[in-house]
Amino acid sequence: MADKLLEVRDLHVTVEDEDIEILKGVDLEVDHGEIHALMGPNGSGKSTLAKLISGHPSFIASRGEVLYEGDDVLEMEPDERARAGVFMAFQYPSEIPGVSISNFLRTAINAGRDEEDEISVFDFRKRLKDALELLDMDESFADRYVNDGFSGGEKKRNEILQMAVLQPTLALLDETDSGLDIDALKVVADGVNRIGDQNQDLGVLLITHYQRILNYIEPDRVHVMIDGKIVESGGPELAEQLEEQGYDWLREEKEPVSA
Amino acid sequence: MPANETVEELNLDDYQYDFVTKDEPVYKAEKGLSEDVVRQISYHKEEPEWMLDYRLNALEIFNSKPMPDWGADLSDLNLDEIYFYLRPADRMERSWDDVDDEIKETFERLGIPEAERETLAGVGAQYESEMVYHSLKEQWEEQGVVFESIEDGLQMYPDLFKEHFSTVIPPNDNKFAALNSAVWSGGSFVYIPKGVDVDIPLQAYFRVNAEQMGQFERTLIIAEEGSKAHYIEGCTAPVYSTESFHSGVIEIVVKENAHFQYTTIQNWANNMFNLVTQRAKVHSNAKMEWLDGNLGSKATMKYPSCFLVGEGAHGSVLSVAYAGDGQHQDTGGKVIHAAPNTTSQITSKSISKGTGRSSYRGLCQVYEGAENSKSNVECDALLLSETSRTDTYPYIDIDENQATIGHEATVSKVGEEQLFYLMSRGLDEEEAMAMIVRGFIEPIAKKLPLEYAIELNRLIELEMEGSVG
Numbered sequence: 001m002a003d004k005l006l007e008v009r010d011l012h013v014t015v016e017d018e019d020i021e022i023l024k025g026v027d028l029e030v031d032h033g034e035i036h037a038l039m040g041p042n043g044s045g046k047s048t049l050a051k052l053i054s055g056h057p058s059f060i061a062s063r064g065e066v067l068y069e070g071d072d073v074l075e076m077e078p079d080e081r082a083r084a085g086v087f088m089a090f091q092y093p094s095e096i097p098g099v100s101i102s103n104f105l106r107t108a109i110n111a112g113r114d115e116e117d118e119i120s121v122f123d124f125r126k127r128l129k130d131a132l133e134l135l136d137m138d139e140s141f142a143d144r145y146v147n148d149g150f151s152g153g154e155k156k157r158n159e160i161l162q163m164a165v166l167q168p169t170l171a172l173l174d175e176t177d178s179g180l181d182i183d184a185l186k187v188v189a190d191g192v193n194r195i196g197d198q199n200q201d202l203g204v205l206l207i208t209h210y211q212r213i214l215n216y217i218e219p220d221r222v223h224v225m226i227d228g229k230i231v232e233s234g235g236p237e238l239a240e241q242l243e244e245q246g247y248d249w250l251r252e253e254k255e256p257v258s259a
Numbered sequence: 260m261p262a263n264e265t266v267e268e269l270n271l272d273d274y275q276y277d278f279v280t281k282d283e284p285v286y287k288a289e290k291g292l293s294e295d296v297v298r299q300i301s302y303h304k305e306e307p308e309w310m311l312d313y314r315l316n317a318l319e320i321f322n323s324k325p326m327p328d329w330g331a332d333l334s335d336l337n338l339d340e341i342y343f344y345l346r347p348a349d350r351m352e353r354s355w356d357d358v359d360d361e362i363k364e365t366f367e368r369l370g371i372p373e374a375e376r377e378t379l380a381g382v383g384a385q386y387e388s389e390m391v392y393h394s395l396k397e398q399w400e401e402q403g404v405v406f407e408s409i410e411d412g413l414q415m416y417p418d419l420f421k422e423h424f425s426t427v428i429p430p431n432d433n434k435f436a437a438l439n440s441a442v443w444s445g446g447s448f449v450y451i452p453k454g455v456d457v458d459i460p461l462q463a464y465f466r467v468n469a470e471q472m473g474q475f476e477r478t479l480i481i482a483e484e485g486s487k488a489h490y491i492e493g494c495t496a497p498v499y500s501t502e503s504f505h506s507g508v509i510e511i512v513v514k515e516n517a518h519f520q521y522t523t524i525q526n527w528a529n530n531m532f533n534l535v536t537q538r539a540k541v542h543s544n545a546k547m548e549w550l551d552g553n554l555g556s557k558a559t560m561k562y563p564s565c566f567l568v569g570e571g572a573h574g575s576v577l578s579v580a581y582a583g584d585g586q587h588q589d590t591g592g593k594v595i596h597a598a599p600n601t602t603s604q605i606t607s608k609s610i611s612k613g614t615g616r617s618s619y620r621g622l623c624q625v626y627e628g629a630e631n632s633k634s635n636v637e638c639d640a641l642l643l644s645e646t647s648r649t650d651t652y653p654y655i656d657i658d659e660n661q662a663t664i665g666h667e668a669t670v671s672k673v674g675e676e677q678l679f680y681l682m683s684r685g686l687d688e689e690e691a692m693a694m695i696v697r698g699f700i701e702p703i704a705k706k707l708p709l710e711y712a713i714e715l716n717r718l719i720e721l722e723m724e725g726s727v728g
């Protein structure tokens with residue numbers, strides 16, 4: 001595979017209708033099969049990066065590029081990106097009353113497919129059932145309306161369920177661990193690991209505040225974002241260091257550079 | 260991805276029923292309304308004297324009442340330009356083979372004969388002013404069910420007819436009920452005997468073909484004690500540049516312990532004024548359900564009502580309205596609690612797009628002495644564009660202390676976040692919007708038999724794909 005899964009080069013991002021720059025030159029590479037953790041304090045721009053890559057209309061890349069398997073994703077509509085294999089697990093997923101999860105997922109799988117290529121009911125049921133088992137969820141869950149009246153934990157689980165069913169190549173997990181108790185965290189993390197086991201090509205960018213989830217999903221690389229820039233990258237030991245020392249040492253270290 | 264673009268790309272407004280059949284009517288009254296036209300209608304129907312008197316009295320009431328100054332804008336409705344009576348065929352047929360070829364073709368294009376074979380207990384078809392076809396499957400005929408055109412009902416069951424006709428909606432109820440009472444033509448007469456459960460629907464289909472046509476069907480339904488049935492009406496017309504007019508009256512008597520459902524899927528062309536009065540009188544422990552889908556027309560004013568006259572009666576109105584560009588759907592429901600321990604539920608869902616406007620207008624009235632009555636009203640509006648509009652006019656009139664009334668209203672806009680969420684899973688904008696709309700009307704669609712849920716979804720140009728199960 002010649003092309004990297006994800007290449008982000010000197011990416012600057014602003015919010016639509018505002019002059020505020022949130023990302024101020026981000027460089028990042030994620031290859032097939034790799035798990036990268038992106039850590040950093042609140043408001044540093046981590047979620048903005050995930051939203052920009054998946055195509056959220058509120059964010060605009062003012063400079064730089066984002067390549068997905070060599071293709072310029074900034075030229076693609078959000079749905080095209082999804083169909084190409086980009087998936088974001090939302091921090092705050094929307095509610096879609098009246099639409100069952102199973103109906104939603106079948107429509108999503110068939111989106112952009114010709115009628116003759118649509119997934120058979122049998123194959124879809126199997127895929128859905130396997131995904132539910134993977135996440136230790138009852139089959140009746142798929143009959144519920146998408147996120148309608150879900151608890152925070154159920155919403156997060158539902159995001160990973162969708163990931164298991166839609167089988168993306170690049171997964172952006174936006175604070176999937178927040179709001180989960182330790183048992184739910186283990187189930188979700190285990191689910192992500194097993195999806196990775198089933199698809200060796202899967203690359204994951206895991207956005208989190210806390211080192212906690214990294215006890216269950218072991219990253220190949222850890223990056224720290226502060227004020228719209230990646231200020232430090234390293235192996236899993238970096239996350240442990242952050243857990244012990246916080247982010248302040250990085251802020252101080254970077255101060256002279258950015259000044 | 261500006262929000263407006265999303266909306267414009269949706270083809271919810273494409274109207275599939277815009278075709279005209281060339282046919283020669285047997286008789287066409289002159290344009291406009293007059294005593295002479297009323298007399299001609301009665302003459303053609305060979306009616307008893309009392310009915311002609313009833314019509315002439317109703318015409319006076321109509322002339323004496325002012326046009327409503329509330330609801331939809333009716334200023335483009337010019338009654339002098341409307342044909343009030345157009346007789347398409349000499350007689351009504353009981354086999355499709357005998358129906359005039361041109362007229363039959365119309366109904367075949369609408370899929371009616373096929374639906375009848377597969378899923379319906381009986382079918383009536385009205386073309387312009389008259390029923391051209393009416394048929395009931397033998398199984399139900401043997402159990403004493405009557406499903407006839409309203410004219411045949413009057414001729415064949417004169418006593419039963421006279422006992423109930425106009426007892427639920429008198430001519431002085433409102434201006435358009437008076438109009439219908441004067442010029443009614445076509446519609447069904449339905450009688451469900453005691454204890455009979457008609458477990459598949461009866462359907463009537465109303466088609467207006469001619470330009471500047473007025474259609475005034477009148478339906479009378481009597482559900483005897485402990486009986487159960489479901490009646491469905493559908494309506495379409497070609498699109499003309501001039502205005503057409505539809506003003507029906509539907510009266511239903513639901514006797515003790517009976518259960519009746521009346522479903523409308525109204526998809527008139529967008530030059531149609533649709534002003535309809537529908538009411539059921541619901542006796543002890545009986546249940547009446549109105550399911551009202553208003554998708555077409557230029558302006559609709561329609562508030563299906565339940566008059567709960569017997570202890571323990573239940574009435575429900577489930578209403579879904581879609582107002583596209585230039586359309587005004589002024590719809591809702593009325594429940595009148597006139598006996599103790601009666602319950603009611605009004606659920607209204609509207610979708611407005613472009614310059615479309617939807618209004619919920621409802622009445623909940625509890626008479627003194629109707630103790631322990633419970634009523635709940637929920638109305639949800641979904642706006643698909645910045646230029647669409649929705650209003651809520653709930654009227655509540657309670658004369659009894661021991662009553663529980665609830666009212667909830669929500670307005671939501673299809674949000675950028677919701678659309679993005681669906682698109683991030685691979686749906687394009689149009690599919691994403693359609694899915695949100697489909698989900699919004701799901702509580703209504705799931706109350707319909709599958710075929711009609713499909714029809715409802717198809718009518719608002721959404722794919723059915725996977726929306727059940």
